[in-house]
Amino acid sequence: MSAVSVTNAVAAAPLQIVLPEWTAIAPVLILALTGLLLLTIDAIWPGRNGNTTFAIVSALGSLTALAVTVWYLVSGTGQVGGSITLFSEAIVVDGMALFFTAIFTSVAALVVVASHDYLAGHENAASYYSLLMFATLGMALMAVSNSLATVFVSLEMASLPSYALVGFLKKNRGSVESSLKYFLIGALSSAVFAFGISLVYAVTGSLLLSEVAAGFDDGVAGFAGVAGIGVLMIAGGFAYKTASVPFHFWAPEAYEGAPAPISAFLSSASKAAGFVVAFRVFSTSFMPLLDATPAIDWALAFAVLAVVTMVLGNFAAATQENVKRMLAYSSIGHAGYALIGLAALTAGGPHNGDVMGAAMAHLLIYGFMNTGAFLFIAMVEYWGVGRTFEDYAGLSTKAPFASLAMAVFMFSLAGLPVFGGFFSKYALFASAVSAGFWWLAAVGAITSALSLYYYSRVVKALWIEQPNGNLDVIDSKPTGLYAAVIFAAVATVLLLPGFPIALETAEAAASALFA
Amino acid sequence: MTTDETGNSGSSLVPGLAAVALFVVMAVAIVQSSFGTAVAFPEGESIVAHIGYAMFDLQGDMGTIASEGFLAAFLIIAIGLDVAVDGALFLAKREEEGSIVALLTDGGRELLDTAEATTAATAEEASMETDTPDSTDTTEGSR
Amino acid sequence: MAFEYVPAIVLLPFLSFLIALFAGKYLPKGGALAGIAATAGSLLLSIWAFLTVRSQGAYQETIYTWASGFGEQPWELTFGVLIDPLSAMMLVIVTLIATLVHVFSLGYMNDEGETGLPRYYAGLGLFTASMLGFVVADNLLMAFMFFELVGLCSYLLIGFSFREDGPPSAAKKAFLVTRFGDYFFLIGVVAVFATFGTAAFAGAESFPVLAEEAVAGDVTVNTFGFDPTTWFTIVGLLMLGGVVGKSAQFPLHTWLPDAMEGPTPVSALIHAATMVAAGVYLVARMYGFYAVSPTALAIIAFIGGFTALFAATMGVVKREIKQVLAYSTISQYGYMMLALGAGGYVAATFHLMTHAFFKALLFLGAGSVIIAMHHNENMWDMGGLKDKMPVTYWTFLAGSLALAGIFPFSGFWSKDEVLYEALIHGLGGSPLLLGAYAMGLLAVPVTAFYTFRMVYLTFHGEPRSDTARDPEPVRWNVKFPLTVLGVLAVTAGLVNMVPVQKVLGLEGIDYLHQWLDQSFDPLTAHHYAEVSPYSSGYIGGEATTVLVGAAVSLGLALGGLLLATQLYNVAEPTEHTAKLGAIKDVLYNNYYQDEFQVWIANRTRAVASVADTFDQGVVDGVVNGVSSVSLFSGSRIRRIQTGVVTNYAALLTLGLTALLLAFGLLGGWFL
Amino acid sequence: MVPAQYYLLLSAAVFCIGLFGVLTRDNALYFLMSVELMLNAANINFVAFSLFWGNLTGQTFALFVIALAAAEVAIGIGIILVLYRNFGSVSVTDAATMRW
């Protein structure tokens, strides 16, 4: 009853034969329309503070996009009859693109629902929601881009609104400072990324991924240096987007300073976006480099990055006093785990599809867990009880269900088998071991054991400590935030039994890339 | 513009060495690289026109110079620039009448009791708590 | 058909244990009646079994399979019953004395108004059941199991009045010392299983028979790389550990004197007649196995001889009546071990029987004296009880005469045969035995001396305290057991008057010898004689050696008796220990054995606390260290996030350049 | 025809000068200007190798890069404006309250 067999059954008449080809990027279009719709509504009724209307519109928009994506995934568009390319191969719709679009839209929906309470009574809610929608649009475009040009443009499209969103609280110094740092490092990284693309263009003469691959097929003799620098700079650009070392410096401040729903959005959706682009670019165009002579062994580079990211993320998180900053570092750590998906690739290796598929599945579950955790912090901030572990003491007495959800998030982030996080992490380690990178899995194991320590610090604070008096401020239950947190928790728990469907679609999509 | 523009207000130049080092590495790599001969553009063709064709995926049927289609990028950049303008305007907008109701709390700043007039906390204070001079009131936005 | 009821012998006292434990509170006399009925029932069944053995010979049957192995370890761990002359005799002795002690307890415990009677009678019932289980055991594992259960019961009964400080620590010491012995015994049991694959005492496949065949070389067993005799000696000595522990022989004897903290009937039953005999009985039970290794026998003999002398000397200076008796028990069991070691299988069994009777008698006599003296055991506060307690006096005297080994009494015959066997086998060419014989001989006068010192101090002379002046009268339930045992102490010797047979040539009056020959062939006395490594040498003919040995031992005994009479049979006896000078406090402190064992205990606890601090400090320290190192490095790593964007940019570029350089060199871009 | 390495060298030089500007100044605007410079270095490469490879991909894409640089500046100025309103200065070292 695995997912692949289901899709084969339905795929007798893939949608595309019925609908015209351009509808393949329907989810992207829906997101664009929602964004523009929000702008028009704001233009027509500027004064009216329609926080709820905007929230509903954006939620509907992202949910319809999600529905369409899932429908496509189930009906096998872009998977059964090969991927669909549009705009002279600049856009490609295949299993991976749809899989990641599903992640972005679901995270966006959660964040929108949560932000509804968070922005209650805020002046320009319209620009918040429109920026959010456009950022999701940018990410969806990154998922479907098949040329370095579209990659670069959609990456910028996704980053620009996030800079504004991080700095949304214009009167709050923390938010402003974090948006500044995020912007400056972002600008620097986009410059590095652009320079990398230019070098790759210099060496291959084209920007389309398939062309670049052709360019590299007959080796990089003579200009190995330039090609190498180009590849690594591109890797740097992706490292920025996925917040892995050494381009991670913006992450702790940005996640801590930004409003919590935005941190959730950034740490789950934009990180996944970084990975989808990295997976696509490196698996389609740079594979030949692995065994070319002289080899540009970027897999080893990613392995080093993965190890350092895991170590830095988890060790720095262990001694934080501020829960949100701890979660920021832990999300850096998780970027390290997902990097294993890239690091464990081998030229023509049989297990490439499994490893990348496992990483994709991990990103899906991580998306839910992480968003849920940050939304819980948003709720605590909404109540205004404070930020440190001591302030979180005894919250379970006041909000049992939310604290239970948070415990679910924490334990599944740590990789304990009671919830979804277990399978994704252990499937990733198992596939890394199957590809022979046992030492990567070992570092992952040690750091995830350490992560168990600081994740259980949160659970200890919530469930075991006694409240120290600062909890009587809690009077109302913010419905939107509550619903989002509970939904994310349910999704994490369901992903333990439901993990096979996610893993099979991911592995099918990934192996399609390497076929 | 800002008043403190007096000479080199930047900090020491040592970090600059990192840039120089990067340059040295790139230069070494570039110098040793060898490229073939350039394939220049055909004479008599209007480059600008062809850029236009490439911009709208017409390079296949209209233009003669080879290129890739950038229609997708063009559409994306259109929306992107609009988003940039929207973001910039939002950031730059100066709310005169009511002060923006900053959230009850936010990522890093808000102390629980905003009533206390916070003095400028010393910069090197270990914890990340920084005082916030702003006077956001935390009344629940009913407007 | 009597043999179907043999399991009943063991189960009846167990039943009384259950009744006393659960229903004791509601029964009159706290469950005593159930106990008496059960032990009496067992006595009758034992006598019936005894008679059936006389008529039909030995009988062996496996009743219950505890566990059965497979593959290369197909061992059958079973519970079975072996009734042969040796065990039948032991059954009768144990049940008889148990019944008498139960009756005596009525007087000692019930009449004195002790509390916790159900617990007492339950303990006695469980003890009798496990002792009988041990006696009828047909294999070594079952024997070991009941051996340990008996140790448990002695722990419970010694610690009966647990509310004071004394008894619990005495019980703990008793259990620990015997447990130390049982550790070696368990290794022996396991070694027997590993070597022979079976632990059965009787039958063609029993391990003593296999041992003999292995030594003879026509059967091969797993001897772990040693040649058979040395390996069997090692296993024999291992099992000797258990025997030495339980029968309170030299190194592990210290618990017996402390065990006197328990009520006197318990001392009488457990620490005189039955449990302490378990060790000797065990060696007798598998004597075929020991007969095969001469060195083991020699060591047993030497330990026996040495303990006899060693314990006797300590008995001389004791002030309490029960302490004297305790040391005399250790010494008498020394004699039995000497007999076993010297190849005198029948002599040892004979002395075991007679000693059981007169020692139980002496203990019960002491018990009745203690009742009279309102639980004051110090002999120097007694005196002159002779005319106030005639029954107790005369029976006590009979016991003492038997203990001292004076002519017509049972003690003489059995101790004399022990010494005789030791003498003739010693002369037959093993100097170690001669040395043991000499020590055994030396102990005879000392035994007589302390026995009669005790008699005179307690019964003769003027009463030295007002309780002694009008002692509490004792009732029938005290006097009846005393009289029965008194008769036995006097007549038990007639059973096996070997010297008379040898000197006067009357054939057939050594009934015990004939009795012990009726077992399965490998378990008979003459088989052991054939197999035993000793040959006997005589001083001019057998009859003369008998006469000479008997005369010498009797003379020495009388000498000891006269010395005691001369010193203590006066109106106002005084402590003569001053004459001993320096040896006095050595003897008082029992050669500092207790202090030595307490010292060892403290050393082990010191080592334990060192291990604990090591464990907390180092092993736990490493664990905590790892966590604190990782947390410390965590706090260091987070320091690189300085907050200033330009630092971030600088680190970013450095990271990128480092990456480029590393992979450039690795990938060979720059060459 | 100028050999391609020189263009590469030029663009690398411009790139590193921009980087130098980023690393040494602690004024946010300087940071912005330097990043613009680095983006233009990339443009040099694009245009140079568009000629080298004889296809217009490079040049068209250079336009896109310029457009995006402009968008970035727009957002950048917005952020620096808000920074100035809050911190009273555009120096990057002042806005360093969040660390570790």
Added chain:
Amino acid sequence: MIIEALIAFTFAAALFTFAVPNKYAGKTAFALSLVPIAGSLYMWSAFESGGNALTGGEIAFETVIPWLEIAGIQVQWFVGVDGISLPLVVLTTFLATLSIVSAWTPIDDRQSQFYGLMLFMEANLLGVFTALDFFLWFIFWEAVLVPMYFLIGVWGGPRRKYAAIKFFVYTNIASLAMFIGFMALVFGLGPSTFGLPEITQALANDQLGAWFGLAPETLKLIAFLALFVGFAVKVPVVPVHTWLPDAHVEAPTPVSIMLAGVLLKMGTYALLRFNFTMLPDQASLLAIPIAIVAVVSVIYGAMLALAQTDLKRIVAYSSVSSMGYVILGLIAFTEFGVGGATFQMVAHGLISGLMFMSVGVIYNATHTRIVSDMSGMADRMPVAVGILVAGAFAYMGLPLMAGFAGEFFIFAGSFDSTLLPYAPIFTALAMFGIVIVAGYLLLAMQRTLFGPFRLETDYEITPAPMHEIAPMAVLLLAIIALGVAPEVFLEMIFDAVGPILDNGGGL
């Protein structure tokens, strides 16, 4: 079908108990926990032995449902019971109910959460002992940690937070190491599913190819070591045991019963299932080091217990010592050795459960466990003390009690083991443990239970109530029954152990 029903029911019971108001939680949990006992007893009665589950024996109550595929290998819901796991399943259900009953007095806040977590842990434990697919087994293996963390963390003693987190992270690191090791082995073999029987068969007929530069032999050795370290922490074996005393002292009594009674057996069960069934040759290679570790565990554990002043720490360290015996039994690799080790797991589960229960009963009355604080407890609580003394003697290995049966089989089995050189010396050394055990238990009992009554408290020490005595009496009866008739479990254990020994390892 019954195993799924059992596990599903216990999960449902746990959820239901969470919802029940605190007042009734104890009683409902007890009632609900009777069903798993009935289930396991039914399985026991309907069990026909069919050799070892891993070496091709016929598995009882077996169900196989394919679930998902990871890196090309099929993960399935594969559960089944054989002679080794059935006794442990019965032990788990039995102890869980008794510990729930013994929790009625000490646990007086958030009861519904407590009993919910206890039932949740029981479900996971049932899963551990019945799962025969590696991933499924690993899920249950790790899932046991979470309820135990909360149980120690929320209801524990003063240093409960430290003890809970130490237990949590320590065992987690160990199981991660084990996971990596086993994964390397599995991917070297390349089986079609993660099923343990299939992996054992593949290992048996040597299908292990070189794996990324590691020769098969070294890979097997590395896998063996990783597995051994992973399980040694759970057993615990001496160098990695320091979490046990902390966890035991801080955990409330019912949790200690489950921790000592069942959780320690997960380690030894896994050692038997993985190390000694799948990789017997490696076991014979490392025979001496493992034997040394076993003997050190026995003697060192007993020595530590001798030096403790807290009753619970004494019992905790003695568990380390008894588990040392089990390791010795396993490494001996003989019929009685391995069979005895499995039997000792069950026996030690019952006996340590009884010891903790009785110490808990005394703690409920006196609120102190320090040996020097009290004396003469026998005077005031005769029945409870009586059972404690019986339990202590069971622990010392008094014959006709389960402890002696287990220990004697191990000693007899390992004395003439061919796989372990110098086996007699190792066995003799390990056997000295029974003397030290007697030493410290008697010492502790004499100082706390006997002598004149002395305890500085204002309230009156009354004899223990009925519902605290009942579980202890039931446990004591079980121990005696098992001691008198070990064949009840021994027969099926021997039947399951046989194939392991012929499978290999015999030199």
